Amino acid sequence: MQNLKVALFLAFKSITKGQKSTIALMIFLLSLSFVNLVFFASILNGFGEATQKQITNNLTSNIVVDPQEEQKEAFIANAKEVQRKIERVPSVVAATRRHKLAGTISYEKEKSAKPIIVSAQIAGVDPEEEKRAIDIYKYMVQGRYLEGLGDDGIILGANLAGGYGSSGEEFANLGGVKAGEKVRVTFSNGIARTYRVKGIFKVKFGFTDRLAFVSSKEAESILSAQNNASQILVKTDSSRGTEDELVKNVQAAVPDLKVRKWTEVMGDFANITKTLDTVVLIVNTIALVVAAITIFILIYINAINKRRQIGILKAIGIGQNVVIKSYIIQALFYALSGIAIGSVLILYVVAPYFVSHPLKLPLGDVGLALDIKLITYSALGLFAAGLVGGFVPSWRVARQNILKAIWGA
Amino acid sequence: MIEAENLKKVYPGKVPTEALKGVSFAIDSGEFMAIMGRSGSGKSTLLHQLGLIDTPTDGNIVIDGVEVLSLSESKKTLFRLEHLGYVFQEYALIVELNALQNVYLPAFALGGNQNGYKKRAQEVLEIVGLGDRLDHYPHELSGGEQQRVAVARALINKPKILFADEPTANLDSVSAKVVLELFRQLNKELGQTIVMVTHEPEDVKYVDRVIWLRDGLIEKVENQAVRN
Ligand SMILES: Nc1ncnc2c1ncn2[C@@H]1O[C@H](COP(=O)(O)OP(=O)(O)OP(=O)(O)O)[C@@H](O)[C@H]1O
Ligand SMILES: [Mg+2]
Numbered sequence: 001m002q003n004l005k006v007a008l009f010l011a012f013k014s015i016t017k018g019q020k021s022t023i024a025l026m027i028f029l030l031s032l033s034f035v036n037l038v039f040f041a042s043i044l045n046g047f048g049e050a051t052q053k054q055i056t057n058n059l060t061s062n063i064v065v066d067p068q069e070e071q072k073e074a075f076i077a078n079a080k081e082v083q084r085k086i087e088r089v090p091s092v093v094a095a096t097r098r099h100k101l102a103g104t105i106s107y108e109k110e111k112s113a114k115p116i117i118v119s120a121q122i123a124g125v126d127p128e129e130e131k132r133a134i135d136i137y138k139y140m141v142q143g144r145y146l147e148g149l150g151d152d153g154i155i156l157g158a159n160l161a162g163g164y165g166s167s168g169e170e171f172a173n174l175g176g177v178k179a180g181e182k183v184r185v186t187f188s189n190g191i192a193r194t195y196r197v198k199g200i201f202k203v204k205f206g207f208t209d210r211l212a213f214v215s216s217k218e219a220e221s222i223l224s225a226q227n228n229a230s231q232i233l234v235k236t237d238s239s240r241g242t243e244d245e246l247v248k249n250v251q252a253a254v255p256d257l258k259v260r261k262w263t264e265v266m267g268d269f270a271n272i273t274k275t276l277d278t279v280v281l282i283v284n285t286i287a288l289v290v291a292a293i294t295i296f297i298l299i300y301i302n303a304i305n306k307r308r309q310i311g312i313l314k315a316i317g318i319g320q321n322v323v324i325k326s327y328i329i330q331a332l333f334y335a336l337s338g339i340a341i342g343s344v345l346i347l348y349v350v351a352p353y354f355v356s357h358p359l360k361l362p363l364g365d366v367g368l369a370l371d372i373k374l375i376t377y378s379a380l381g382l383f384a385a386g387l388v389g390g391f392v393p394s395w396r397v398a399r400q401n402i403l404k405a406i407w408g409a
Numbered sequence: 410m411i412e413a414e415n416l417k418k419v420y421p422g423k424v425p426t427e428a429l430k431g432v433s434f435a436i437d438s439g440e441f442m443a444i445m446g447r448s449g450s451g452k453s454t455l456l457h458q459l460g461l462i463d464t465p466t467d468g469n470i471v472i473d474g475v476e477v478l479s480l481s482e483s484k485k486t487l488f489r490l491e492h493l494g495y496v497f498q499e500y501a502l503i504v505e506l507n508a509l510q511n512v513y514l515p516a517f518a519l520g521g522n523q524n525g526y527k528k529r530a531q532e533v534l535e536i537v538g539l540g541d542r543l544d545h546y547p548h549e550l551s552g553g554e555q556q557r558v559a560v561a562r563a564l565i566n567k568p569k570i571l572f573a574d575e576p577t578a579n580l581d582s583v584s585a586k587v588v589l590e591l592f593r594q595l596n597k598e599l600g601q602t603i604v605m606v607t608h609e610p611e612d613v614k615y616v617d618r619v620i621w622l623r624d625g626l627i628e629k630v631e632n633q634a635v636r637n
Contacts, residue, residue, distance in 0.1 A: 002520040009517065010505075017505035017546075312501045315462050316562065317490025318518050319483060402462045406501070 007325035030338025033291035037378040045369035048273040054205040060262045063234035079229035091240040094132035097229035099124035099219035103187040107174040124219020133235040143179025143199030149217040153198030157209035295389025303397040311405030323398040331390025410438040416468035428454040430625040441596040446622035452606040460572040494563030496573040500555040502547040509543040533561040553584025573605040
C-alpha cells in the first residue's frame with residue numbers, strides 16, 4: 001500500500017515536473033493510436049452496415065421465401081394466402097410477392113438508329129404491397145413509381161437505363177432512357193410488349209439498380225398465371241429476436257417452402273461483412289501492437305534517461321517494485337490521456353466530419369459506424385498496451401545493478 | 410556496529426580487477442571513521458560493499474548483528490531504507506522533487522504519518538542549515554546546498570550508519586568545511602556513526618580513526634586520539 005503511494009507520488013512528480021514537450025508528444029501519439037484504432041474499425045463497420053442496409057432495404061429484404069427446388073413447378077401456389085400466413089408471423093413487418101421474369105429490353109434512342117438491346121431481370125410486383133417491404137419507391141430519380149395493379153408502365157433501375165451518373169454503368173445499359181419514353185421488352189417465353197417508362201430509380205447499389213419492375217397483373221398476363229409467385233420477400237423487425245429465430249418462425253408457418261436469410265441468398269457477397277470483421281480484427285491487432293510499442297519505446301527512452309535517478313532511488317532504499325509501479329502508472333496515465341483525447345477527437349471531430357462528408361461508395365454513402373462496444377474494446381486494448389508498454393522497459397531498467405545504473409556500464 | 414571480514418571484490422571483465430583483496434575491520438557504534446588511500450586503492454568499492462549497494466565476491470559483513478549479505482535483494486533494499494544512509498560524491502538528488510520532498514522520500518517510503526515525516530524532513534533540513542530552502546528544486550541549489558540536502562536525506566530515517574563517499578570532492582573549501590562540520594556535529598551531538606571516504610589529508614582532523622587502503626588491502630589503521 002505504502003509502495004503504491006510512493007509510486008504514485010513519484011509518477012505524479014515525474015509527469016508534472018517532466019519535459020512538457022515530451023509528455024505532450026507522448027499523449028498526442030497515443031491519442032492518434034486510439035483514433036486509428038476506433039476509426040478503422042468503425043469505417044469498416046460502416047461499410048458493412050451500408051452493405052447490409054442496401055441489401056435488406058432494397059434488394060432481398062431480410063428473409064426470402066422460394067419454392068422448394070425439388071418440386072417441378074417453380075412457383076409458389078396460392079401466393080396470396082401464403083403471403084398472409086407469413087405476415088401473421090410475429091416480428092414480420094411485411095411480405096411482398098414477386099414474379100420473376102427474364103427478358104431483353106430494347107430502346108430506340110433515335111428513330112432511324114439501331115435499337116440498343118440489354119438483357120434484364122424484370123419483376124412483377126403489387127406496388128402497394130411491395131412498398132411496405134422494399135424501399136426502392138423512395139429512390140425515384142425521374143418519373144414515378146408504379147401505382148396500383150392496373151399500372152401498365154415499367155420502371156427501370158438507373159444502371160439499366162444509363163446516363164444517371166451511377167458507378168455501375170460500365171455494364172451494358174440502354175444508353176439513356178428517360179421517363180415517358182417507350183421500351184420494348186421481349187420475355188423469355190417469346191411474348192413481346194411495349195411499355196412506357198414510368199420512372200427511373202437509383203438506390204446506388206449495383207445489384208438493385210439493374211432491375212426493372214412491372215405490375216404483377218401484367219406479369220401474370222405474360223405468364224398466363226394466377227395467384228402464384230416466384231418468390232416472397234419478407235421484411236422483419238430485427239430488433240425483435242435474431243434473424244435465425246425469425247427464419248425458423250417463418251419456416252414453421254410455411255413448411256413446404258424454402259426459407260432463407262438474406263445472407264444465404266446473397267452468398268459470397270454477404271460474406272463481405274464477415275470478411276470485414278476479420279480485417280478489422282487484424283488491423284486493430286496491428287494498431288494495438290503499434291500502440292504498445294510506441295508506449296514501450298517512449299517509456300523505455302524515458303527510463304533510460306532516468307537510469308541514474310532510478311539507481312539513486314534504489315540506493316536510498318526505494319524498492320525496484322516501487323520504481324516499476326511508478327513507470328506503469330506513468331504509462332497508464334499517458335494511455336488514459338490518449339484514450340480521453342482520442343475519444344474527444346473521434347466523437348467531436350472525426351465522426352461529425354463523416355456525417356457531413358460521408359464516403360461516396362458504389363454501395364451508397366458510408367459513414368462511421370461507432371458503437372460503444374468498439375470504443376470500450378479499443379480503450380481496454382490501449383490500456384493493456386499501456387500496462388505492457390510501461391512494465392517491460394521499467395522492469396528492465398529497474399532491475400539493473402545500482403552502480404551500473406548510476407554510473408553507466 | 411560493523412564487522413567486515415575478509416572482504417574481497419573482483420570486478421569481472423577481460424582482465425578481472427581485484428579491487429579488494431581481503432579486508433577485515435570493525436567499526437564501533439558512535440565512531441566517525443575515515444577511509445583513505447590513493448586513487449584506485451579500493452575506497453569506493455569498500456564503501457559500496459558496506460552500504461549494500463554492491464555485493465562482495467567473498468567475505469562477510471555484519472551490521473548491528475545482522476548478516477546482511479545473506480539477505481534477499483528486497484530485504485537488502487529495506488535494510489538500506491531503514492538502517493543505512495548513503496551520500497554520494499556527486500549530487501544525487503531526484504531532480505523532479507524539491508529539497509523537502511527529496512529529504513522526506515525515504516521516510517515516506519518507510520511509511521508512517523505524513524505530517525510526521527514532513528515535519529521531520531523540515532527539522533533535518535534545518536539541522537543542515539537549509540531551513541529556508543525547502544521548496545527549492547535541485548537546479549535551484551548550489552553544489553554545497555545540494556550535498557547538504559543529500560546528507561539530510563541520508564539522515565531522515567535515523568540510520569544506524571551514515572556512509573559518505575568523498576562528500577566534499579565537488580565542493581569549494583568553504584562548502585566542504587560546512588559539510589564536514591555538520592558531520593562532526595552529528596557525530597558528537599547525536600552519536601551518529603559515520604563512515605566517510607576522503608582523499609583530503611586535512612579531513613582526518615574531524616574523525617576518530619582512519620583506515621588506510623592500498624591496492625585493495627588495509628595498509629594501516631590510525632587512531633586520531635589527538636583530536637580534542
Ligand atoms: N565497475 C568496475 N569495473 C571494473 N573495475 C572497477 C570498477 N569499479 C572500480 N574498478 C577498479 O577497482 C579499483 C578500485 O576502484 P575504486 O573506485 O574503489 O577506487 P577509489 O579508491 O575509490 O579511487 P578514487 O579515489 O579515484 O575514487 C580501481 O582499479 C578501479 O579501476
Ligand atoms: Mg572513489
